[in-house]
Amino acid sequence: MELRQIKYFLGVAETLNFSKAAINLNIVQPALSRQIRQLEQDLGVVLFERNNRNVWLTPAGMYLRDEMIKLDKRFKDTLDYALSIQNGHVGTIRIGYPGSALYSILPEVLCLLQQKLPLLDGVLSEMAEVEVLETLVNGHIDVCFSREEMYDHPNVCQRKLFSEQLALVVPEKHALTKENFKSIAQCRSDGFILPYLADWQMYRQLIYGMFNKEGFVPRIAYESNFGATIMRLVEKNLGVSILPLSYRMGSSLKVRFIPLKTQTTLYMVWRTDDHSPIVRNFIDLCDEAARGLNLDFECG
Amino acid sequence: MELRQIKYFLGVAETLNFSKAAINLNIVQPALSRQIRQLEQDLGVVLFERNNRNVWLTPAGMYLRDEMIKLDKRFKDTLDYALSIQNGHVGTIRIGYPGSALYSILPEVLCLLQQKLPLLDGVLSEMAEVEVLETLVNGHIDVCFSREEMYDHPNVCQRKLFSEQLALVVPEKHALTKENFKSIAQCRSDGFILPYLADWQMYRQLIYGMFNKEGFVPRIAYESNFGATIMRLVEKNLGVSILPLSYRMGSSLKVRFIPLKTQTTLYMVWRTDDHSPIVRNFIDLCDEAARGLNLDFECG
DNA sequence: TTCTATTCATGCTTTTTCGGCATAAATCTA
DNA sequence: TAGATTTATGCCGAAAAAGCATGAATAGAA
Incomplete structure (x- = not known):
């Protein structure tokens, strides 16, 4: 038969x-x-x-x-x-991301995922930037977002998604405004609230490079890897911070964002040996989301 | 593929x-x-x-x-x-039967059906003996039980299932008993309660043959095609009756059954042109039930 | 390292199966 | 009764599947 x-x-x-x-x-x-x-x-x-x-x-x-x-x-x-x-339209993808992706690319990606690959489940894990790479390499997640360059890492591949400005974050009552701002050296006397950054991190070099250029060493008031915590501490007048400008989107706190010249880039990272079509599709989706991203937060 | x-x-x-x-x-x-x-x-x-x-x-x-x-x-x-x-193990079979099958073959058949062909649904229709043949030929039922011989009927086939004795049914207080019974002529003065029987029915000839042999014409007190009704009337002293002995099995009424010599035969009937395997299986089942039937009602 | 055994792939041949054609047999219609 | 329609059968060629021999790669043993 x-x-x-x-x-x-x-x-x-x-x-x-x-x-x-x-x-x-x-x-x-x-x-x-x-x-x-x-x-x-x-x-x-x-x-x-x-x-x-x-x-x-x-x-x-x-x-x-x-x-x-x-x-x-x-x-x-x-x-x-x-x-x-x-074809990678069905299954689960585990996504690791630092908090700084939360107000820019991540919601766009998840919307696209829902629209274009409704049978693909995304499992989200927020983690500190320093943990992201290890978690990926160990296989606990399939892809991650990161602000680190790791083109020379043998086990992972990387693709640039988009760049955005950094911003100085000050309490609403702080004397510094967009109008009178000239240099972060004007915050020389303020305490800084910054994420914990390991020596090897490019993001650390990006931030500290700015201080070096202006010829001062910031006083670290607090360290926190969580943007929400940082902004809350700034609001409460406990210091100032430097964060990607997109954080402005998620904040209703009484803090002021003063855009800086310096740019930060968000990357998408995955394991070199992972040929899963799901990962491939997800990377394409992130690309598309990044292209469609509106970074004009001034008008937002 | x-x-x-x-x-x-x-x-x-x-x-x-x-x-x-x-x-x-x-x-x-x-x-x-x-x-x-x-x-x-x-x-x-x-x-x-x-x-x-x-x-x-x-x-x-x-x-x-x-x-x-x-x-x-x-x-x-x-x-x-x-x-x-x-193979006829699945489906529905519509069964027509006169009340007189109810206490003998029918329960045995239904038990066997449940055991051997559990996917075969039986739909039961009790009807008067005079209706049975027409209902079958018209296709409203698939098989029927009957006490009529119809070997010469062109559209139906027939198979003998079993024979049993007829019995005189008298009220409990009636003078006639098994011991003093000699002939139904002893009931010459009683009114008889008999089923309605058309002229062409063999069963009528069987019953009336007995009266002829004994040389008297019975007085018909009532006519009813339903055994339960007949027995109830007998119990209430409204007459005597002649029924197949197996009726004794279903009665808890105050009536007495006096076995007669005359036998009555129950047949199984189906349409000649019906080659459904369901009907074939059902006929075989009835055969088996008839062979296993215990007709020793004396000891029951 | 080298040899052997195991395993999947490829090329060629044989066998089986399937589809096409011609036609028979049966039946309905005019 | 003749013609049209429909299913069944016999025969043949084409296609597909299976078998056989063998190649290529690799893991494991000597």
């Missing part, structure tokens, strides 16, 4: 006429008659009652017709789903 | 080894490799990752393996059920 014969059976069951069914099935009538007879022998079930003039279904034939139509549909659906799995 | 290829796929998925799977499938390994490759091309889905040494399933392959096992089971179940339909 073969699927071809079942297809033929359904063809005959539809027209109840071997000649016409044969035409629909693109074979000649004798071939069809033989295949149906073969099927009946294999099954041990008489599907059609027929004389030299008429054809009709037996009760068992009617039952089989109805069931085979259902099975055929389920079969096709199953194949479609398997194709979706192969 | 053919069922053969799916069978091969499941074979390889089980062992993850083309050579061993080929042995299990009774083909040579190159043939198996080619068929799997063909299947992968047809589906557009890579089922196995393989190098020259190892084979393992892709995610899509795992999904398809699990789903195909389920589909295969459902497919086989469907074919089994179709075979049951063909």
Whole structure:
């Protein structure tokens, strides 16, 4: 018994006429008659009652017709789903990200994911920038966002998503404003609230490079890897900070963002040996999200 | 894509080894490799990752393996059920019977039906003996029980099931007992309660033959086609009756059954042109029930 | 390292199956 | 009764599948 014969059976069951069914099935009538007879022998079930003039279904034939139509549909659906799995449209992707991705690319990516790959589940893990790489390499996540360059790392690949300005974050009552701002050296006497940054991190060099250029060493009032915490401390007059400008989007606190010249870049990172189509699709999705990103926070 | 290829796929998925799977499938390994490759091309889905040494399933392959096992089971179940339909083990049989079958063969038949053909639904219609034949011929029922001989009827077939004695039914306080009973002529002065019997009915001839033999014409007090009604009237001293002895089984009324010599035969009847396997199975079942019937009501 | 055994893939040949054609047999219609 | 329609059967060529021999790669043992 073969699927071809079942297809033929359904063809005959539809027209109840071997000649016409044969035409629909693109074979000649004798071939069809033989295949149906073969099927009946294999099954041990008489599907059609027929004389030299008429054809009709037996009760068992009617039952089989109805069931085979259902099975055929389920079969096709199953194949479609398997194709979706192969194409990376179905499954789970574990995403690691530092808090600084939360107000820029991440919501856009998740919206796109919902729209374009609704069968793909995203599992989100927020973590400090310093943890991101190790978590990825250890296989606890599949992709991550990072502000670190790691083009020379052998086990991971990286792609630039977008750049944005850094901003000085001061309490609302602070004397410094966008208008009177000239240099962060004006905050020389303020305490700084900065994320904990390891020596090897490029982001650390980016931040501290700014201080060096202006010729002072900032006083560290507090360290925190969580933007929300940092902004709250700034609001409470406990210091000033430097954060990516997109943080402005998620804050209703009484703090002021003063854009700086310096840019920070967000990257998308994945394991070199991970050829999963899900990861590939997700990277493409992030690319698309980054291209569509509106970074004009001034007007936001 | 053919069922053969799916069978091969499941074979390889089980062992993850083309050579061993080929042995299990009774083909040579190159043939198996080619068929799997063909299947992968047809589906557009890579089922196995393989190098020259190892084979393992892709995610899509795992999904398809699990789903195909389920589909295969459902497919086989469907074919089994179709075979049951063909063999008359599944469906509905409409059974007509006169009340006099109710205490003898019918319960036995229904028990056997439940045991041996649990997927066969019996639809019961009690009706007067005079209606049974017409209802059958008109196609409102598929089989019926009857006490009439109709071997010469062109449209129906008939088979004898069993014979039993007739009995005189008298009120408990009636003077006549098994011991002092000699002839129904002793009831010459009693009113008789008999079913309505058309002239053409053999059963009528059977009953009235007894009266003729004893040389008297019974006085008909009441007519009823329902045994329960007749017995109740007898209990209430409104007359005596003649019924098949098996009625004793279903009665807790204050009536006495006095066995007579005369026998009555119950037949099973069906339409000549009805070749349904369900009817055939049911007839066989009734035969079996009749053979196993315990007619020794004396000891019951 | 080298040899052997195992495993999957490829090329060629044989066998089986399937489809096409001609036609028979049966039945309905004019 | 003749013609049209429909299913079944016999025969043949084409296509597909299986078998066989062998190649290529690799893991494991000597």
